[in-house]
Amino acid sequence: DAGVIQSPRHEVTEMGQEVTLRCKLISGHNSLFWYRQTMMRGLELLIYFNNNVPIDDSGMPEDRFSAKMPNASFSTLKIQPSEPRDSAVYFCASSPGQGRSYNSPLHFGNGTRLTVT
Amino acid sequence: GDSVTQMEGPVTLSEEAFLTINCTYTATGYPSLFWYVQYPGEGLQLLLKATKADDKGSNKGFEATYRKETTSFHLEKGSVQVSDSAVYFCALSDRGGANNLFFGTGTRLTVIP
Numbered sequence: 001d002a003g004v005i006q007s008p009r010h011e012v013t014e015m016g017q018e019v020t021l022r023c024k025l026i027s028g029h030n031s032l033f034w035y036r037q038t039m040m041r042g043l044e045l046l047i048y049f050n051n052n053v054p055i056d057d058s059g060m061p062e063d064r065f066s067a068k069m070p071n072a073s074f075s076t077l078k079i080q081p082s083e084p085r086d087s088a089v090y091f092c093a094s095s096p097g098q099g100r101s102y103n104s105p106l107h108f109g110n111g112t113r114l115t116v117t
Numbered sequence: 118g119d120s121v122t123q124m125e126g127p128v129t130l131s132e133e134a135f136l137t138i139n140c141t142y143t144a145t146g147y148p149s150l151f152w153y154v155q156y157p158g159e160g161l162q163l164l165l166k167a168t169k170a171d172d173k174g175s176n177k178g179f180e181a182t183y184r185k186e187t188t189s190f191h192l193e194k195g196s197v198q199v200s201d202s203a204v205y206f207c208a209l210s211d212r213g214g215a216n217n218l219f220f221g222t223g224t225r226l227t228v229i230p
Contacts, residue, residue, distance in 0.1 A: 004160070033218075042220070042222045042223060043161075043206070043220045043223070045218070091160050091161070093160070093161075105151060105153075105163040105166060106153075106161070106163070106218070107162075107163075108160030108161045108162065109160050110158065110159050110160050111159075111160050
């Protein structure tokens, strides 16, 4: 099992550019979570999906952020246009089972470090 | 609402010292409790968990006991190693609601030889 795979590992872009972050879930996992981590705000949940359907996107900071799950094993997080304050490490995580089992741990990818200049 | 409060770091210890990282929680129901660890350049990974009161989670020499009376889940290790240097997150997951996993702010541990 390769685990949750995120790409790219690092992304440096200029303000105003579109950024797409990618995530491949662990096979058989049904829930997908996007988190953002910064020194100031710690770990923040942006959005999560269950069976490809977005369940809660209340953590998405602005309309500039959008996330999709085109199939059961893959997700993208897009920022358009990007701004310097979006600089952070973005993690996706997946969880097994149907629905959001409250005692199932999350499996995190290694993150994408985004720098917007 | 549900929340987790954990000891602020950073924490610096010498090798073989005893470690305690405090974590307390607020929850309306009967949550499951977790400790996650994040090594440099990596994502978080589950260290241990406990799903009901008085349960003890343990892994890699780390332990934490679910104390309902004090709403705590303190992480302990009797003898830390340099390889334990990482950021540790306490987390809570409750039984109700969709968005129900809450992380603490993390505690950075550095172990020096």
